[in-house]
Amino acid sequence: MVETxxxxxxxFRTTLVLFVLTAALVVFIKxxxxxxxxxEEANRRAQNVVNFERDKIDGVVIQNGEERxxxxxxxxxxxxxxxxxxxxxxxxxxxxxxxxxxxxxxxxISGKEIEADKSRMAxxxxxxxxxxxxxxxxxxxxxxxxxxxxxLEGKTYVRFENAKDVFLASQSIKxxxxxxxxxxxxxxxTDTVATQVTRxxxxxxxxxxxxxxxxxxxxxVKPLRARADDQKVNDLIAQITTSRIAQFxxxxxxxxxxxxxxxxxxxxxxxxxxxxxxxxxQIGGVPEKQKDQVYVRFAPRKFVYTLPNKIExxxxxxxxxxxxxxxxxxxxxxxxxxxxDAP
Numbered sequence: 048m049v050e051t052x053x054x055x056x057x058x059f060r061t062t063l064v065l066f067v068l069t070a071a072l073v074v075f076i077k078x079x080x081x082x083x084x085x086x087e088e089a090n091r092r093a094q095n096v097v098n099f100e101r102d103k104i105d106g107v108v109i110q111n112g113e114e115r116x117x118x119x120x121x122x123x124x125x126x127x128x129x130x131x132x133x134x135x136x137x138x139x140x141x142x143x144x145x146x147x148x149x150x151x152x153x154x155x156i157s158g159k160e161i162e163a164d165k166s167r168m169a170x171x172x173x174x175x176x177x178x179x180x181x182x183x184x185x186x187x188x189x190x191x192x193x194x195x196x197x198x199l200e201g202k203t204y205v206r207f208e209n210a211k212d213v214f215l216a217s218q219s220i221k222x223x224x225x226x227x228x229x230x231x232x233x234x235x236x237t238d239t240v241a242t243q244v245t246r247x248x249x250x251x252x253x254x255x256x257x258x259x260x261x262x263x264x265x266x267x268v269k270p271l272r273a274r275a276d277d278q279k280v281n282d283l284i285a286q287i288t289t290s291r292i293a294q295f296x297x298x299x300x301x302x303x304x305x306x307x308x309x310x311x312x313x314x315x316x317x318x319x320x321x322x323x324x325x326x327x328x329q330i331g332g333v334p335e336k337q338k339d340q341v342y343v344r345f346a347p348r349k350f351v352y353t354l355p356n357k358i359e360x361x362x363x364x365x366x367x368x369x370x371x372x373x374x375x376x377x378x379x380x381x382x383x384x385x386x387x388d389a390p
Contacts, residue, residue: 096150096205096216097188104144106183109224116228127232131298133348134233143223147182150220153202158211171195171204171213179208180224193221229295236290236345236354237326239319244284246318248325251362258369267366274371283369286358287315287328293340294353306342306351307332313362330362 092098109116117129118140125135161167168174172194181190194204196218203218247258257269258280265275296306303309311329318325331342333356340353 094151095148096152096214097147097191099147099182099184099188100186101144101148103186104182104184107140107143108179108181108183110179110181111225112177114228116231118231124238127228130228133295133350134235134238135231136233139231143220146219146223150216152214152216153199154215156213156215161211161213168213171206173204173206173213178221178225180220193224232292232295234292236292236328236352237288237347239288239317239326241281241284241288243319244288244317245320246325247280247284248316248318249313249361249364250315251313251364253363253365256364256366256369265369267369271366273366275369276371279369283361283364284317286361287317290354290358292352293337293355296342296351296353299344299346299349299351303331303344303351306344308342308344308351311344315361330358 105120107116107118115129117127118135119126119128125137125140127133127135156167156171173192176192176194178193179190180193182188188207189210190208192206192208194206194213196203197215199215201218202215203221204213205216205221206213245260249256249258255269256267258265258275259268260266265277265280267273267275299308308329308331311331313330315328315330316325317328327346329344329346331344333341334353337353339356341356341359342351343354343358344351
């Protein structure tokens with residue numbers, strides 16, 4: 048009887064162990080299958096020129112002959128690091144990465160075919176490629192080498208660094224990375240929007256003026272204290288925050304005299320709650336050949352640009368231009384009754 052009980056216990060333990068092992072195996076297989084791409088996904092990836100995880104890419108390097116363009120993602124924003132340091136146009140880089148994800152192979156010339164006829168490598172122009180693209184980040188692919196354009200319209204030859212196979216693919220990516228460095232720069236003067244500005248300082252030949260936002264309304268605090276017209280002040284600020292750069296001229300470390308910025312005609316400084324130093328915009332002279340533009344220096348970006356000359360209207364702004372002409376200030380949306388007392 049004791050032996051029977053012992054045998055039963057042993058069988059139970061064996062069964063339990065087998066059950067645990069089977070369960071572990073099932074879990075492992077399911078985990079493995081979820082991590083492995085399905086047939087459709089595998090086929091899609093096989094058709095791509097390059098496979099990568101876009102969200103993990105934090106750098107892009109373009110080598111075009113002697114010219115090198117370096118782009119880095121810092122605090123979720125793209126910056127141009129070389130050949131100059133400046134804000135980069137995030138939409139341009141995001142568009143490049145999106146298109147890279149969808150870049151398909153039209154044909155593959157295997158390494159064996161090229162080995163059989165070594166003159167092909169020179170024909171394709173990928174042996175010593177002038178144009179190269181390197182993505183940086185976790186699991187980034189090898190450097191991509193761009194060769195000659197193919198006889199087939201709109202197609203070009205590409206291969207990976209240290210790879211033997213050559214692909215025929217669309218020229219679209221090649222065209223995107225063949226741009227000049229300035230085409231990767233952000234033409235928005237600032238990322239700040241008008242509603243974020245809480246203080247404004249203006250210095251012109253006419254004098255100094257300062258405005259401050261108090262309880263969602265603008266007040267003139269210098270040279271006099273008075274209510275300001277919210278719409279007019281917001282429009283003035285929007286002239287700065289929505290400005291688009293016309294030309295990238297030079298960094299501000301050199302001689303600013305040619306641009307009329309050693310003694311600027313006017314200076315506008317905008318402040319936000321998180322920026323006590325302020326963003327300084329200095330307005331200088333007018334370019335000889337572009338009379339519809341004006342030189343400016345924008346301190347946060349440490350560069351001299353030209354902006355459309357409508358920015359000059361700020362220079363003629365006077366306190367009276369911004370004063371609130373309404374007798375009283377109230378929110379019309381909260382008005383539910385009007386009472387008129389007559390004698």
